[in-house]
Amino acid sequence: MTEWLKTDEVLERLGVRSQTLYAYVSRGRVRAEPDPSDPRRSRYRASDIAALTVRKARGRKAADVAADAIAWGEPVLSSAITTVADGRLFYRGRDAAGLAETETLESVARLLRGGGGAAARRTLRPASPSGRTMRERAFAALARRASEAPASRGAAEADLANEAATLLDILADAFTGEVGGGPIHERLGRAWGCGAAGIDLVRRTLVLLADHELNASTFACRVAASTGASLAACALAGLATLSGPLHGGAVAAVSRLAEEAEKRGAEEAVAVRLAHGVSAPGFGHPLYPDGDPRARALLRAFSAPAPLEALRVAMETATGEHDNVDFALFALASALKLPPDAPFALFATARCAGWTAHAMEQIVEGALIRPRARYAGATPES
Secondary structure, three states: OOOEEEHHHHHHHHOOOHHHHHHHHHOOOOOEEEEOOEEEEEEEEHHHHHHHHHHHHOOOOHHHHHHHHOOOOOOOOOOOOEEEEOOEEEEOOEEHHHHOOOOOHHHHHHHHHOOOOOOOOHHHOOOOOOOOOHHHHHHHHHHHHHHHOOOOOOOOHHHHHHHHHHHHHHHHHHHHOOOOOOOHHHHHHHHOOOOHHHHHHHHHHHHHOOOOOOOHHHHHHHHHHHOOOOHHHHHHHHHHHHOOOOOOOHHHHHHHHHHHHHHHOHHHHHHHHHHOOOOOOOEOOOOOOOOOHHHHHHHOOOOOOHHHHHHHHHHHHHHOOOEOHHHHHHHHHHHHOOOOOHHHHHHHHHHHHHHHHHHHHHHHHOOOOOOOOOOOOOOOOO
């Protein structure tokens, strides 16, 4: 069997368009390398193409459905909080992009929790932990709260709602470095030297990032909640998961791509990435084939720096992939000249609203999340 296949052969075998093939490569399902006969073109691992062909043709056994559900597959649990439908994001039936026009993170957090729970006893919050970076302080703050907080199982709904609102404040305190008052977007914006327009962009961003259905960090949070862990422990599980380079750390990869584009030019940087089969961070999203509505809602509120706009056009022209919220978040940070870790701080602060809402929903559900593994190791001893 030929080890590598050219693009035309792959498209014919899979029956897909070139944009779909590129998506397979960017998500790690197909390995690619530059074609030795033409380094500007790619060739693809034949074994990966064969595996995809088999997967498309096989029957949908229960185990196969369960395995596929873990990676952008069928829904695996019920939730009344957030959904993606017709290319749009909805918080309890409300369009997130519409909410971003007027709402604050605090009001959206109450909506996600089901409508109740104002922030409680702000003046009694502990001082922000010391730390060289925003990220260090955030982990320390949630870890300290988790070490002291009681288990969530059996707690009153009102107490959970107040704790969820307080956790938002604690995280904002950690990212700003001080215990503050007022709306969270104003506290973050002022700490980063933003003017009125920049502060409003921070508000819009926090609303758009508040929740995103059953993403990796939210699932980790729900698993923790299913054990009866405290809300702070659940949020800490979410924060730990968010820190990975394939989740909340994706903006750093967008930054590296932008540096490549600045050195080589946008079109050349995109061409080199495609030729080497390297993914393009900040572009494409499995849930939004026609474009990420969060990115649209954010990017229409300000002008992205010219080099980033050139990169966006070059990538979309070459691949058909639209910019996603990671690209929009990096563009915002660049336009406002925010600190390097500000995108992560925005993501984590906003998503804490969703984490705690999902944790509360899971606590009410009362079921332990405990999937089974498909064993693939050595044969058990007789």
